Amino acid sequence: MTDTRNQPISARNLDQYGHAELPWSxxxxxxxxxxxxxxxxxxxxxxxxxxxxxxxxxGAVWVDDTLYFVSGPRTRRARNLAVNPACTVSVRLRGIDLVLEGDATRVTGSATLDHVAAFYRDSGWPTSVEGGAFTAPFTAPSAGPPPWHLYRLTVHTAFGVATAEPHGATRWDFAH
Structure with missing residues (x-):
């Protein structure tokens, strides 16, 4: 699988206090x-x-069971990904801290760009697609000037540590 639509191929309970393995769901x-x-x-x-x-x-969004994020082409992040697509994405979610490990690939297909841009607009960022990238009247100062490239994360491994009941810690591995 290239994204997380399906269940992980394996999960390993990392909890040392006797809590059950957490479901990827x-x-x-x-x-x-x-x-x-x-x-x-x-x-x-x-x-x-x-x-x-x-x-x-x-600025990242979860659309259709896939994580997407943006980056200006001259940012350190984009330059690093151009040489080595391996990366991690971390986020504190409601009730669980999550780290996703995988490879980031620049999205250039107009259908996906349009679909994710619509999601960003619905979330409050008025982005549009121009020349295979995003543009908008504003963004985070660290993103650099437009255009902004869209990246798709292909998740290989994820780690979750629950911060609310039921507690636990789990590693999920995905096929790639």
């Missing part, structure tokens, strides 16, 4: 319900060409 359902309506802060971590880490907050 728990973070997936919160991402689905809260992505458009709750102010979630996502952080993308990439690797610089010299091996040093880089992390920055991004």
């Amino acid at each position: 728990r973070p997936r359902d919160v991402l689905t319900s809260d992505s458009a309506s709750v102010d979630l802060t996502f952080f993308v971590s990439t690797v610089r060409p010299d091996g040093r880490p880089h992390s920055a907050g991004v």
Whole structure:
């Protein structure tokens, strides 16, 4: 699978206090319900060409069981991804902290760009598609000037640590 629509191929309980393994549906359902309506802060971590880490907050959305995020083409994040697509995305969700590990690929297909742009607009960011990228009257200062490229995260592994009942910690692995 290339995204998280299906269940993980395996899960491993990481909890050391006897709590049950968490189902993948728990973070997936919160991402689905809260992505458009709750102010979630996502952080993308990439690797610089010299091996040093880089992390920055991004505008990310969960659409059709896939995580998308934007980046200006001249940002450190975009330059790192151009060399090495491996990255992590972290977010504190309602009741669970989540880290997604995978590869980010730039989206250039107009149908997907239009679909995700509509989702961003419904979420309050008035974006439009021009020349295979996003543009809008405003964005976060760290995003750089428009245009902004859209990236799709292909999740390989996810880690969840519950911050509310039922507690637990789980690793989910996905086929790629």
